[in-house]
Amino acid sequence: MFDIEKANQTAFERLQKAEPHIVDLGIACEVIPGMEKNTILHAGPPIDLERMSGPMMGAVTGAVIYEGWADTPQKAIEYLKEKNLAFDPCHHHSAVGPMAGIISPGMPVWIVEDGSSGKRSYATLNEGLGKVLRMGAFDQEVIERLHWMREVLFPVLKAGVERYVEENGGINLKSLISQALHMGDELHNRNRAATSLFIRSLVPYLVESSTDNTSLAKVIRFMAGNDHFFLNPGMAAAKVSLDGVGSVEGSTMVTVMARNGTDFGIQIAGLERRWFTCQAALPDVLLFPGFTRADVNRDIGDSAIMETYGVGGFALAAAPAIVQFVGGTPQDAINYTREMYEICLGENRNFTIPSLNFRGTPTGIDLIKVVETGITPILDTGAAHREAGRGQVGAGIVRMPSEAFVSAATAFTDRYL
Amino acid sequence: MKRLEVVKGEYYDSVTLMLVAKELKKIEGVAEATLNMATEANLHIMKTAGFEVDGVNASPDDLIIGIDCPGELFDGLMETARSYLSSPPWKGGEEPSEYTPRTLEGALSVLPEADIALISLPGRYAAAEAMKALERGLNVMLYSDNVSLEEEIELKRYASRNGLIVMGPDCGTVVINGEGLGFSNACPVGPVGIVSASGTGLQEVMVQLARRGAGVKHGLGTGGRDVKSAVGGISSLIAIEALANDPEISVVVVIGKPPSTEVREKLVQTLRSCGKQSVTCFMGESPRKDEPQLKYTTGLEECATVVVALLDGKDAGKAREDLMNEYLKIEALGRKSETSGRFLRGLFTGGTLCYEAESIARRYLESIYGNNPLKIGMKLPDSLKPIQNSFIDYGEDEFTQGKLHPMIDPSFRTGQLKMQSEDPSVAVVLFDVVLGYGSAPDPSSEVVGAIKGLERKRGPLYVAYVCGTSGDPQCLERQIAVLKEAGVRVFESNARAAIFAAAATVGRERR
Amino acid sequence: MSMKKLLKDGPKVINMGMEQFYIDLKAREVPAVRVDWKPPLADRELLGKLKKLRGGNFV
Numbered sequence: 001m002f003d004i005e006k007a008n009q010t011a012f013e014r015l016q017k018a019e020p021h022i023v024d025l026g027i028a029c030e031v032i033p034g035m036e037k038n039t040i041l042h043a044g045p046p047i048d049l050e051r052m053s054g055p056m057m058g059a060v061t062g063a064v065i066y067e068g069w070a071d072t073p074q075k076a077i078e079y080l081k082e083k084n085l086a087f088d089p090c091h092h093h094s095a096v097g098p099m100a101g102i103i104s105p106g107m108p109v110w111i112v113e114d115g116s117s118g119k120r121s122y123a124t125l126n127e128g129l130g131k132v133l134r135m136g137a138f139d140q141e142v143i144e145r146l147h148w149m150r151e152v153l154f155p156v157l158k159a160g161v162e163r164y165v166e167e168n169g170g171i172n173l174k175s176l177i178s179q180a181l182h183m184g185d186e187l188h189n190r191n192r193a194a195t196s197l198f199i200r201s202l203v204p205y206l207v208e209s210s211t212d213n214t215s216l217a218k219v220i221r222f223m224a225g226n227d228h229f230f231l232n233p234g235m236a237a238a239k240v241s242l243d244g245v246g247s248v249e250g251s252t253m254v255t256v257m258a259r260n261g262t263d264f265g266i267q268i269a270g271l272e273r274r275w276f277t278c279q280a281a282l283p284d285v286l287l288f289p290g291f292t293r294a295d296v297n298r299d300i301g302d303s304a305i306m307e308t309y310g311v312g313g314f315a316l317a318a319a320p321a322i323v324q325f326v327g328g329t330p331q332d333a334i335n336y337t338r339e340m341y342e343i344c345l346g347e348n349r350n351f352t353i354p355s356l357n358f359r360g361t362p363t364g365i366d367l368i369k370v371v372e373t374g375i376t377p378i379l380d381t382g383a384a385h386r387e388a389g390r391g392q393v394g395a396g397i398v399r400m401p402s403e404a405f406v407s408a409a410t411a412f413t414d415r416y417l
Numbered sequence: 418m419k420r421l422e423v424v425k426g427e428y429y430d431s432v433t434l435m436l437v438a439k440e441l442k443k444i445e446g447v448a449e450a451t452l453n454m455a456t457e458a459n460l461h462i463m464k465t466a467g468f469e470v471d472g473v474n475a476s477p478d479d480l481i482i483g484i485d486c487p488g489e490l491f492d493g494l495m496e497t498a499r500s501y502l503s504s505p506p507w508k509g510g511e512e513p514s515e516y517t518p519r520t521l522e523g524a525l526s527v528l529p530e531a532d533i534a535l536i537s538l539p540g541r542y543a544a545a546e547a548m549k550a551l552e553r554g555l556n557v558m559l560y561s562d563n564v565s566l567e568e569e570i571e572l573k574r575y576a577s578r579n580g581l582i583v584m585g586p587d588c589g590t591v592v593i594n595g596e597g598l599g600f601s602n603a604c605p606v607g608p609v610g611i612v613s614a615s616g617t618g619l620q621e622v623m624v625q626l627a628r629r630g631a632g633v634k635h636g637l638g639t640g641g642r643d644v645k646s647a648v649g650g651i652s653s654l655i656a657i658e659a660l661a662n663d664p665e666i667s668v669v670v671v672i673g674k675p676p677s678t679e680v681r682e683k684l685v686q687t688l689r690s691c692g693k694q695s696v697t698c699f700m701g702e703s704p705r706k707d708e709p710q711l712k713y714t715t716g717l718e719e720c721a722t723v724v725v726a727l728l729d730g731k732d733a734g735k736a737r738e739d740l741m742n743e744y745l746k747i748e749a750l751g752r753k754s755e756t757s758g759r760f761l762r763g764l765f766t767g768g769t770l771c772y773e774a775e776s777i778a779r780r781y782l783e784s785i786y787g788n789n790p791l792k793i794g795m796k797l798p799d800s801l802k803p804i805q806n807s808f809i810d811y812g813e814d815e816f817t818q819g820k821l822h823p824m825i826d827p828s829f830r831t832g833q834l835k836m837q838s839e840d841p842s843v844a845v846v847l848f849d850v851v852l853g854y855g856s857a858p859d860p861s862s863e864v865v866g867a868i869k870g871l872e873r874k875r876g877p878l879y880v881a882y883v884c885g886t887s888g889d890p891q892c893l894e895r896q897i898a899v900l901k902e903a904g905v906r907v908f909e910s911n912a913r914a915a916i917f918a919a920a921a922t923v924g925r926e927r928r
Numbered sequence: 929m930s931m932k933k934l935l936k937d938g939p940k941v942i943n944m945g946m947e948q949f950y951i952d953l954k955a956r957e958v959p960a961v962r963v964d965w966k967p968p969l970a971d972r973e974l975l976g977k978l979k980k981l982r983g984g985n986f987v
Contacts, residue, residue, distance in 0.1 A: 004982055284503075331515075338516040342523050368978050373520050374428075374966030402969045409970055413977040428967050432946060478967070517964040524942045528961040532934040537945030542967055545975065546944055555942065556934050560949075580930040593939040596958050599949055635935060659935055825948065854952040 002250035002416070004368070011245050011253040011269045012345050012364045015309075018241035019115035021170025022233055025158040027150075029105035032093050032122050036105070038083070041090040043101025043302040044260025045275045049080060049087065053261035053297050058136025058388025059100035065138060066146045067104050073138055091256055091267075094243060095122040096235045096302040098228075099134035099384060100261070107146070108154035112236040113170060114244050121240035123232040125149055125157070128225065130391060134301075137389035156219045160206035171201060173237035176230070177311065178350050181361075186319035187234050188303055188312030189380045189395055194230035199223050235302060238309035247272050250416060253345060254365040257308045257377065257400065261300035261384070266404050268367055271411055278403035283383040285396025295393050297386040304379055304400075310348045310363030313380035313397065314340045318353045318361075322380065328397070336378055336397065337362065343369040343377065371409045376400045419468050420491050421483040423455070423475045429502060431821045434480070437501045441484065447494065449485035454478070454539075454819030462816075462829075465801050477541075477819060521549050535598050537561055539819065540586075544568035547583065551575050559585025559640065560599055562814050566647055569640070573651040582655050588638035589616030589822070589855075592623070595634065600824055602853035603888025607632020609724060610660030612653055614639050614673030617767030617851060618717060620884055621911055622672060622698070625721030627886045628909075631728055634666055635659075641768075644676030650683055657684065661691035668727050669695040670720065674772065675702050685711065694727045696720055700769070701776040701791065707733060717773055718910040747913050751920025756878040758844030761785075761922040762837050763808035763915075766823035766830055766860075767884065770849045771810040774915035781919035782806050783926065789813050803837065806926070824856045827863050835867035838877055844925050845878045847918035849911065850896060852885030859891065861899040868903060878921055879905040882914035 029035045040063055042056060052060065061076045069083075070076040090097045097103055109122040127145060131137040164171060176197050183193035203220060210216040223229050242255045248269040256267035265277040280298040287293070306312030316323060317337035320330035334355065340362040341347070347360030370376055376399055383394045434452040441450035451466070453459040455475035464470045468483045475481060482498050484491060518524045525531060534550035536543050540563025547557045551572065559572075564586035576583045584591055590613070591598040595606035602620055604627045611633055613619035619636050626633060637656040644650050653671065660669045669691060671684060676699065688695040688711050696712045698720035705713040712733050714720040719740055726736035761778060765771035768789075775791055785792070787808040788800035800809060800816075811823040811830040823830045830848075837843055850860045857863070861883070868879065881900055885893040900907050908914040941960040943950040950962040968975055 335516045338523075339519055342519050368982070371969045371978065372975065374968050375519050376969075406969050406974070409978060410974060413974065413981060416981055417977055430946065432948065517962060519964050519966060521942065521944070521963060524944075524961045524963045528940060528942065528959060530959070531940045531942045531961070532938045533940070534942045534944060535949055537943075537949065538965060539967075545968075545972075546965075550942070554930075556931055560945065580932070582931045582934075591939075593934060596939055596953075596956065598939060598941060598953070655931065659931060663935065825946075854956075855948055 004250055004252060007248050007250035007270060008253055008345050008364070008366065011248040011251040014245045014248070015241055015364060016349055017116045018174075018244045020112050020121075020173045020237035020240050021115060022110055022161060022173060023113045023165055023170040024111040025108055025154060025161060026111055028103050028107045028109050028122070031109065031111060032095055032103070034093050036086065039086045039088060039105060041088055041093055041095055041097065041101070041103040042260060043090060043097045043099065043300060044258045045263050045265030045277045046089055047087070047260045047262060051262050053300065054386045054388045055136030055297055055300060055384040056100045056102070056261045058138050059102040059133050061388070062133045062138030062142055062146075063102050063104040065143050067106055076138075089258070089260075090302055091258060093122070094120060094239065096239045096305055097124060097134070098126070098231055098235065098303045099301045099382070100136055101302050102133060106150065108150055110233050110236050112173065112233065112240050114240045115170070117244035119240050119243050121236045121243060123236040123239070125153060126226060126229050126232045128222070129228070131389065135384050135389070135391045137391065139389065152215050153219055153222060156206060156210065156215055159209040160202055163205040163209040164202060167205070173233055174350055176201070177234060177237065178352070180230075181311065181315055181318045181351055182354055184319055184321055186312055186315040186322060186380060188231070188306040189382065190319050190322040191230040191234065192227045194234065195223070195227055198230050198233070231303065235305050238305040238311075242305065242308060245269055252367040252412060254308055254367055257304035257365075258302045259299040259304060261298055264299060264401055264404055266408060268408050268412065271408065271415065274411065276404045276408040276411065278401050278407070281398050281401050283381065283394070283396065283398045285383050285394040285398065287394040288392070291385070291393040295385050295390070297384045299381065299398055300384055301381065303381065307377055307379050308365060310344075310351055310361045313378045314344075314363070315351065315353060315361045316380060317355050320355070339375060340377065342373060343375050367405060367408055367412065370405045376402050376405060418488045418491070419449070419483065419485045420488075421463070421468050421470070421473070421481055422495055423473060424480040424482060424499070425475075427480055427502075428478065429454075429480060431819065432825075433502070433505065435821055435826050436505065437498060440501055440506055441494065441498055444494065444497070446486050446490050447484060449483075450498070451483045452498070453481055453483075455481045456818040458815045458818045459820060462801070521546065521553065525553065532556060533558055533593075533598070535560065540564050543586070544572060547572050548575070551579065551581055551583070554579075554581070556581050557583045557585070558588060558591050558598055558638065559583060560587075560589055561585070562587040563818060566642065569642060570648055573643075573648060577651050577655060582637070582652055584638040584652060585640040586642075588640045590619045590636065591638045592619075592633060592636035595632070597854055600851070600853055600855040602627070602884070602886045604886055605632030606634055608665060608667040608728065609633045609670060610663060610666040610668070611636040611670040611672060612639060612656040612660065613637070613671075614641050614643055614653070615769035617884070618672045618698075618700070618769035618773075620767070620851065620853065621717040621770060622670065622721050624884055624886055625718050625910060626724060629721060629725045631721075631725050634663065639673075641674070644673055644680045644684070646677040646679055650676065650680040653680075653684060654687060657687050657691065661693055667693060668724055669693050670698065670724060671695070672698045672717070672720065673700070675699045696723050696727070700773050716777075716912050717769075718912045744913065744916055747908070747917050748920045751917040752923060754878060754921045756844045756921065757841070757875045758877055759842050759925045761806045761845045761847060761918055762803060762843050763847040763918070764830055764834050764837070765808065765810050765849050766812055766827060767849050767851050768810050768812045770851070770882070770884065770911045771808055773911055774847060775808040777912060777915040778806070778808070778919040781923050788815065801833070806922070809833070824851050827857050827860045831863045831867045834864060838868055838871055839873050841873060843877045845880060845918050845922050847880045847914060850881060850883045850900070852883065852889040852891040852893060852896060854890065856891065859896075861896040865899055865903040879903075880914050880918040880921070881905050881907050882909075882911045883907060884911065
C-alpha cells in the first residue's frame with residue numbers, strides 16, 4: 001500500500017536536497033555514459049529522422065559536418081540517409097540540450113555532479129545567439145565556431161575549472177541560481193545575471209591557469225558576449241537534481257518535461273522512465289519584426305527542465321523585465337507564477353522571489369493537480385523558425401499541451417489501482 | 418452567407434462568447450454572428466437559424482463560431498473572432514488586475530473566512546466542484562442546472578450530515594442578511610425569512626413585499642427538485658429550521674410548486690411546530706383553509722399580501738379579499754380590450770413567473786401548450802415553433818446548455834418575441850422583464866426595439882410585468898416608461914399581467 | 929464553516945463561474961473572491977479513479 005502524499009513528499013525532499021556543482025569538462029563520447037562513436041543525442045522524447053522538424057534536421061546536418069563525416073550539407077544529408085546513426089534523447093544519457101539540443105561525439109560538455117546523490121549530468125557549451133547550431137543553422141560560420149569552441153574555449157575553460165575545483169571544490173550552481181533570481185533572472189529565457197555571476201566566479205581561475213593571453217581574452221569576450229552562457233550549466237543542474245529523485249513508488253511528481261520540435265514528452269517519478277508524449281505546442285509568442293505565425297516551429301528543447309526544476313516560467317515573478325519583452329506587464333509576470341503554485345507540490349526552499357516577499361518558487365509539478373485543475377505548466381521560451389538555420393523568430397510564454405498529462409494520469413491509475 | 422467553424426477543445430464561458438458575438442456584429446458586413454458551445458440544444462438552435470450543422474463533428478466541449486456574411490469576408494472574420502477570444506476588446510486599457518485564483522484552494526488562501534461557494538459552472542462539472550466546496554466546509558449555492566438527481570441527493574446528504582446547506586441545483590437567487598447572491602433585487606431587510614424552490618418566485622415575493630414596505634432577512638433557495646420525494650426536502654427542512662430559530666425573523670415563508678405528498682406533510686408539520694407565523698405559497702394548488710399559525714396561498718402577490726397582513730397584525734382573509742377584488746377589476750378590463758388574432762403567447766425569462774402566469778391563464782383558456790407545460794400532453798414538439806396558446810420559459814434547460822440565461826442575455830427571447838408578433842394568429846403577447854443584480858442592463862429597450870417596425874398590419878396586444886424595485890441598477894421607472902411609450906400594457910405584479918392577458922384572449926380562440 | 933455561521937456573519941462568497949455575479953457582489957462591498965475556473969483535463973471516470981487513489985483526500 002502506498003500513500004501518494006507521502007510519496008510526493010519523498011520526491012520533493014530528494015529534489016530539494018540536490019547540490020549540483022560543475023566539477024569538470026570533457027568530450028562527449030569520452031564522458032557521457034552510453035555514448036558511442038556514432039551516437040547523436042537530441043532534445044526531447046525519442047524521435048526518428050523522418051519526423052524531425054526543420055531546426056533539428058539542420059542541427060543534425062551541422063553535427064555531421066562538424067564531426068567530419070561529410071564535408072557539405074548535401075553530402076551530410078546523404079550520409080544521414082545511408083548510415084545507421086544511433087539517435088537517442090539526451091535525457092537517456094543524463095544529458096540535456098537547449099533548442100535542437102544536439103550532442104555529437106566530438107563536442108565538449110560541462111560535467112555537473114550532485115554532491116547529495118553522487119549522480120552526474122552533461123550539457124554542451126552555449127554557442128551564443130543568432131546563427132547557431134541549436135537553432136538549426138549549419139553553414140561555414142557555425143561549423144568554424146564549433147571547432148573554435150572545441151580547440152580554444154574547451155581547454156581554457158577546463159583548465160580554469162580544474163583550478164577552481166582544486167581550491168574550492170565544484171562550482172556551486174544552486175547558489176548562483178538563487179542569487180540570479182534576486183537579480184532579475186528566471187534562468188530559462190533570462191540568464192544575464194547568472195552569466196555575469198558565473199564569469200565573475202571563474203575569471204580569476206581562468207587567468208591563473210592560462211598559458212596564452214590571446215586565447216584567454218577571446219574566451220572571456222565570448223562568454224561576456226553571450227547572455228545565455230549560463231543556460232546550459234543551469235539545465236545540467238536541473239537535470240542532475242531531478243535525476244536524483246529517481247523512481248519513487250506512488251509519486252505523481254513530474255521529473256522530466258522536454259520537446260523535440262515535433263513532440264512534447266513528460267516523465268513521472270512513480271512511473272519509472274516511461275515517456276508520455278503528444279504533439280508539441282505551437283508557440284503563440286511575440287514575433288520579431290519580419291516574421292509571421294506561419295514561420296514558427298513547434299516547441300523545441302530540453303530547457304523545459306528549468307520549469308520542472310522550479311524556475312524559468314515558474315519564476316517569472318522574479319523577472320519582470322523579460323515579461324515586457326514578450327508583451328506583458330509586471331503584474332502578468334506575478335500572475336503566471338501564482339498560477340503555477342496551484343499545480344505544484346510545494347515551495348522551493350532555496351529559490352525565492354523578492355517581489356513575493358521571498359516566497360519560494362512553485363516547485364514539483366503534480367500530475368494530478370494538472371489533470372484536475374486543467375492548468376498545464378507554462379514555459380518562458382524562444383521560438384525557432386521552422387526552416388533550418390533561419391534562427392529565432394520570437395519569444396514568449398507557451399502553455400504545455402494537455403494530452404501527455406492525461407495519458408500519464410491514465411497510466412498512473414492503471415498501475416496503482 | 419451562413420458559415421460556421423469548429424474550434425476544438427477550448428473552454429470559454431458563455432459571457433465571453435456573448436460579448437465576442439456582440440463585437441463581431443459591430444463589424445461591417447456581418448449580418449449575424451453566434452458563438453456557442455456545441456451542445457445538442459445549441460446545434461438545434463443554430464440549425465433552426467439556418468446554419469449548416471449536419472455532419473459537423475463537435476462535442477459539447479468544442480466551440481462553434483457561426484457568421485452570416487459575404488463569403489470572401491469569412492476567413493478574415495474568423496481570424497478576428499479568434500483574436501477577440503484571446504484578447505477581449507472590451508477589456509482594453511484596464512489596469513493590470515490582481516491575480517485571480519484558478520482553484521478553490523487558491524480562492525480559500527485569498528479569502529479563508531469564505532462561507533459559501535456560488536457555483537455557476539456548466540452542469541456536467543458543477544457537482545464535482547460543489548462536493549469539493551462542501552468537503553472544505555463551505556455552504557453551496559448551486560446556480561447550475563443540468564445536474565443529475567443522483568448528484569443532487571449525494572450533495573445534499575453530505576451537507577446535511579455536516580451542518581451545511583446546498584441551495585440548488587438551478588437556484589438563481591439567495592439572500593443572506595439582506596445581501597443578494599445571483600439574481601436579486603434591491604430590497605429592504607426585515608423580519609421575514611423565505612425558503613424558496615424557485616428563483617424568480619423568490620424575487621417576485623421580495624419585490625411585492627418591498628412595494629408594501631416589508632423587508633426580508635434571509636431568502637434561502639432549495640432548487641426545484643428538493644420537494645420531490647426522491648430528494649425528500651432535505652434543504653427545505655434545513656432552511657425552515659434555521660429561519661425558525663432566528664430571533665430576528667417573525668414570519669417564515671415557503672414558496673414553490675406543489676411538493677410531493679410526503680414531503681408536503683413534513684414541511685407543513687415543521688412549520689406548524691416552529692413557533693412562528695408561517696405562510697406557504699404552493700403555486701397552482703387549489704386554495705386551502707388557513708390555520709392559526711399557518712396560512713396557505715397559491716399566488717406570489719397573494720403570498721406577499723398575506724405576509725404583510727401578518728406583520729401588521731391584520732386579518733389575512735380580509736387582505737386576500739381586497740386583492741381578489743383588484744384582480745376582478747383587471748379581469749374586467751382585459752375582457753373589454755380590443756386586438757386582432759386568436760391566441761395568447763406567454764414568453765418568459767423567469768421560470769416561476771411563467772409557471773404562475775400559465776396557471777392563471779388556465780382558468781380562462783382551454784388548452785395551453787408550452788415547453789414546460791402544466792398539463793401533460795401539451796408539450797410542444799418544437800419549442801421554437803409554438804402553436805395556439807403557448808407559454809414558453811426561455812430559462813428552461815434546453816435553452817441554457819452552454820448558453821446564457823435569458824435574464825442575463827435576453828436577445829434570444831427578444832428574437833422569438835419578434836417572430837411571434839408577426840404571426841397574425843397571435844392576439845396577445847405576454848412577457849416578463851426581470852430587473853436587479855445579475856440581469857441585463859436594459860431589457861425593456863431590447864423588447865421595444867424588436868416590436869417596433871413590425872410588418873404585420875395590426876400588431877398584437879402587448880402585456881408585461883416588470884419585476885424590480887426602485888433601487889435596482891436598471892432604474893425601474895425608466896424600464897416601465899420605455900414599455901409604456903411603445904404601447905405595452907404594464908402591470909404591477911406577475912399575476913395581474915397574466916389575468917389581464919388571459920382575459921383579453923378569452924373567446925378569441927374560436928374566431 | 930457551518931450554515932449557522934453563514935446566516936450569522938455571511939455572506940462571504942467564493943464565486944465559480946459567471947463573473948457578473950462576482951462583480952455585483954464587489955460593487956456592494958460584499959466580501960468575495962472569484963475563481964478563474966478551467967475544466968479538468970480528464971473525463972469523469974479518470975477523475976474518479978484519481979480521487980480513489982488519493983484516498984478521497986484532497987491534493
